[in-house]
Amino acid sequence: MSEKLTVAVIGCGRFAQFFVPLFKAHPYVEKVYVCDLIREKAEEYKERFDVEIIDTFEEALANPEINCIGNFTQRHLHGDIVIRALKAGKHLYSAVPMATSVDECQEIVELVKQTGKIYMMGETCYYYPCAMYCREAYKEGKFGTFVHGDSQYFHDIDAIGYGKTPNEAGMPPLFYPTHSTGMILSATDSYVKKVVCLGYKDTVNDGRFGKGTNEWDNEFSNQYVLMELSNGGIARVTEARRIGYKSPSSYISGFYGTDGSYEFSNAQHLLIERISARGDDEVMKVTDVSDYVNSSEMTYNKNDPEFKTKAASHEWQWDVFSPVQQKEIDRLPKEYDGLPNGHMGSHKFLIDDFCKAVYNHKHPIVNAWKAARYTIPGLVAIESAKQGGVPMDVPDCGEGPKD
Template identity: 30%
Template structure:
């Protein structure tokens, strides 16, 4: 099959060759490829709920989707949604939108503490659901969402951007090739200093005011759960705070700006995760995958490079005179996966969060029209979310080692 990208007209085999990914990576699972030849049902009519994060997606351009309606509590944001999605129908609330019989599915881009309530209401109204991260804020909410998904039989997908970052797609391909060999450990960081600007709106505290870092863990946990599908089984977490007034008075009773967790995976591997809201830190959402054959280390931002470290057989002397393996380190140039036939042509362009938004748009719509399970389904979503909830509980107990519940079938 000679499938070409819009931008540079290279075929898939040439694209993989240029990207430095071998032939076995061509065996992408079928649902990651876009094909107009596949039997497809009628177009999905979607409702977009939430006029901030909800503005950054491409449903109006997907060939199998129609934006039927939009909603936000605030009129200005509602108007932004109308303009972005070229949709004339709007509702003042989610509760009104989900009563619309023409709406098949919804994208919930509301505040994190409302996700569980909004997801459950939408599912009970008969709508497929795509929801922003995290899936839930408590373990009880995790159970409630899971039971509702199971009872309704409708599709649920979490819009985790890290699963579809361009470098993460490369990691998936290397993993399919067995380029890493045996994994020996993982690390991830989400540094987002400066979020205090979103803590207040019109003089009122927002849901972000005092949010515990590990209640927003999925940008990190997805780097492992979204790759190997293994589970995080236990955790010890340490928090840091400085007695700032925000940390002394918030609805979460959270005393921490930053939290650092050490997880154990179901394969017995270590996984270090940091979520940091404050400090002299480089803003980043990054991961490291360490193997006995190769490691993939994401850059820390514009002043560093993503690198591959490959195990060497030779030994050399270090500057202390000791033998050390001569491992090679090479810069990795990430392909623009969004320019390939992984997406329908109207979506083959860059988008938010390192090109992930068009992939999320397509994954959700395609899972409905082809009646398949989305990549980040309810089980994956909870496996990415629940570990952070338990990690914060550990931090509140001074780093006590805690078990993480499983929500799998």
């Protein structure tokens, strides 16, 4: 039986503002509440979005009218918020990451199994055009068997929109691995079995990273993980918070198979395919697929004399769709036409996924099992880095139901 949604959005910070209008406009949603520990933030949302305030998270849990929680709190709070909400019988949409401990991730998966509630992690990069392109091309067999891929989330701490307090800013970068892992693991249709990680000890003495300077005693501003995947391939995932690079912040830079490859730099996406027999004289065909993968606004501006500089500075990449996203655009409700979007057009797909999952009672694509597979490798890799790169096995919560 279908179930309409009444959603309490917990956390009225910088990120949730993009999602309240999308929850409100979705045809399966009856009502949206907002809530923040800081009352003025909830009041501001109330005015801006014409929604009601629910005073506390605990009141939202106790209110039988509310069947869904939208978790937009700071990332080290996610495990606790999600676990309490599932125990209270709510469906969950949670911003990334799933949680910041392996135990919490495993408990969330178990609670979803026990309660039958819907859990979705709002991984924006699942719908990033480069990830969609690699998924599509890999499924079509353009690369042959997967060999190796590189994905990264580069976000300099001074430019980052969240976690601005010195303590939050100093968190291990791999508390937040899901943009990188979500892209490369979904594209390779695999999960991580083993990790080896090294950390870059921060050299800028600004009170964020270093022993004794944050709650996590974390000295690494950047972490580099080699991952052995279930399909035998290798991924290299980088989470960098001190880096002279801006856009796109999350991307697959290379995806290599036995017969073909994908490479990306600045705004150029290339498909490289072997079109002859293997051997000394083999012939590789290069196809520039940039117009298919870049946003239509980038393509429209590609002859701008400052194009590369503007692309590297994040122009044209926030809320405009790319041709590779067309199939997903077609399934969006008409109520979304003209509403603001974000993160390479992903916000609308995510909220639509969640609303349909609850309404139809079918687990969404980025369900608890996938969220665990995207989050846990990063948490294990933090320990590997602390021990100077010791290889570590990654626990797996399984595939999850195939609905």
